[in-house]
Amino acid sequence: MYARRAAQLLQELSSCEEGQLPPYNGDKFDQVIRECEEHSRQFQSLIRDKDIETKNEDHYGSFIHHLSIIRNKRCLMAYMYKRAEVIQSYRWNVGRVLPREIQDKLNFSEQEYFKDYCGVIDSYMKDLDLDLTVDMVPPKDPYIRVRVLSEIGEVSLGDHAVSLTKDSFHFLRRTDAETFISQGLMEEFVE
Amino acid sequence: MPGYYDISDILMEDEAVSVAFHVGANGVGLLDPGTETNSVEKGAKIDLPFWLAHELCRRRAVSITIPSCFGQKMKKDVQADAACVDLGTRYPYFYEFGCKLFPLVGDKSIGLFLRHTFANRYKEMLSKSHTASLNAIPKFVLRLSKEEYQLFEAARSSMVEFKKWRVRDLGLMKTTIVGHKRKTDLH
Numbered sequence: 001m002y003a004r005r006a007a008q009l010l011q012e013l014s015s016c017e018e019g020q021l022p023p024y025n026g027d028k029f030d031q032v033i034r035e036c037e038e039h040s041r042q043f044q045s046l047i048r049d050k051d052i053e054t055k056n057e058d059h060y061g062s063f064i065h066h067l068s069i070i071r072n073k074r075c076l077m078a079y080m081y082k083r084a085e086v087i088q089s090y091r092w093n094v095g096r097v098l099p100r101e102i103q104d105k106l107n108f109s110e111q112e113y114f115k116d117y118c119g120v121i122d123s124y125m126k127d128l129d130l131d132l133t134v135d136m137v138p139p140k141d142p143y144i145r146v147r148v149l150s151e152i153g154e155v156s157l158g159d160h161a162v163s164l165t166k167d168s169f170h171f172l173r174r175t176d177a178e179t180f181i182s183q184g185l186m187e188e189f190v191e
Numbered sequence: 192m193p194g195y196y197d198i199s200d201i202l203m204e205d206e207a208v209s210v211a212f213h214v215g216a217n218g219v220g221l222l223d224p225g226t227e228t229n230s231v232e233k234g235a236k237i238d239l240p241f242w243l244a245h246e247l248c249r250r251r252a253v254s255i256t257i258p259s260c261f262g263q264k265m266k267k268d269v270q271a272d273a274a275c276v277d278l279g280t281r282y283p284y285f286y287e288f289g290c291k292l293f294p295l296v297g298d299k300s301i302g303l304f305l306r307h308t309f310a311n312r313y314k315e316m317l318s319k320s321h322t323a324s325l326n327a328i329p330k331f332v333l334r335l336s337k338e339e340y341q342l343f344e345a346a347r348s349s350m351v352e353f354k355k356w357r358v359r360d361l362g363l364m365k366t367t368i369v370g371h372k373r374k375t376d377l378h
Binding site: 002003004007010011013014042045046057058060061062063064065067068071074075077078081082 | 195196197198199201202205214215216217218219221222230231240242243246247250252
């Protein structure tokens with residue numbers, strides 16, 4: 001009672017490393033909500049039939065219950081907000097598809113949130129005709145060495161045509177190569 | 192000012208303070224483990240979390256007693272050696288808590304005490320953060336409060352970035368200067 005459980009929820013969240021999430025603790029979350037209902041019941045029983053202005057014992061008791069509910073609300077909101085922030089960062093750091101370990105830590109509505117967020121980002125990038133999630137760190141070189149993984153054939157890049165046969169090496173502009181790399185047809189060749 | 196969603200602010204407000212009730216309060220017996228009825232008597236002395244004590248104090252229902260972290264013993268410890276006082280395990284929210292507490296308690300000396308403690312610990316913290324390596328966590332770090340720890344991390348990461356910048360690969364041949372141990376303060 002009195003927001004101790006809610007504080008434990010937040011402790012759990014803050015003890016994780018930056019950018020990581022603990023599994024969604026649905027049980028504790030529901031317990032906090034039940035505590036709020038209990039506070040609300042006590043509050044109702046204390047203010048029933050009383051004049052709001054008289055500052056007697058019931059008034060202060062009901063005030064304490066009211067403050068507890070507000071406090072629980074703040075803790076739960078902060079919990080959801082922090083998790084939502086980390087989920088947003090996953091789109092930028094990890095990508096469109098989340099690995100199994102991360103997905104297991106999210107509850108159903110958080111997974112939906114992730115899908116919707118990806119959808120919003122994608123429609124925005126489509127309007128701009130620009131992929132914002134590539135090159136998060138500015139690259140040192142506009143050109144990149146690549147190795148072709150599967151047969152692509154003749155492709156015209158800029159002013160010349162390149163024959164992209166399997167297992168051939170090329171030195172291409174980064175923007176041209178990115179589309180093939182994201183489809184898995186090429187890989188960056190790092191010495 | 193910390194925001195509504197700021198988790199460290201929320202956790203800081205969970206610190207317990209001892210209060211004396213000026214009024215009675217019904218229906219909240221769980222707050223006072225010693226009570227038999229479901230209420231708190233006028234004049235009772237209980238430990239409340241700070242968020243509750245703060246609101247009740249504003250409405251003059253309770254008065255807050257200064258907690259031990261700002262009391263005489265602490266002041267003596269800080270006088271003796273500020274850098275050795277273990278804020279990390281005992282009072283991780285020392286500074287923020289003090290800042291929020293002192294308008295309510297009316298003890299003007301808390302503000303000066305906070306500043307004095309911070310100033311004395313700062314020198315030690317500054318020199319340790321510039322010399323500490325990335326992997327080892329010196330025992331000293333465990334004694335820092337949350338705010339001090341953020342400063343420490345900021346200094347350490349800027350030192351790491353500086354070292355990386357010094358040995359960066361310019362695409363030229365590396366010279367032997369990089370290997371020398373130069374006797375400057377930065378090492």
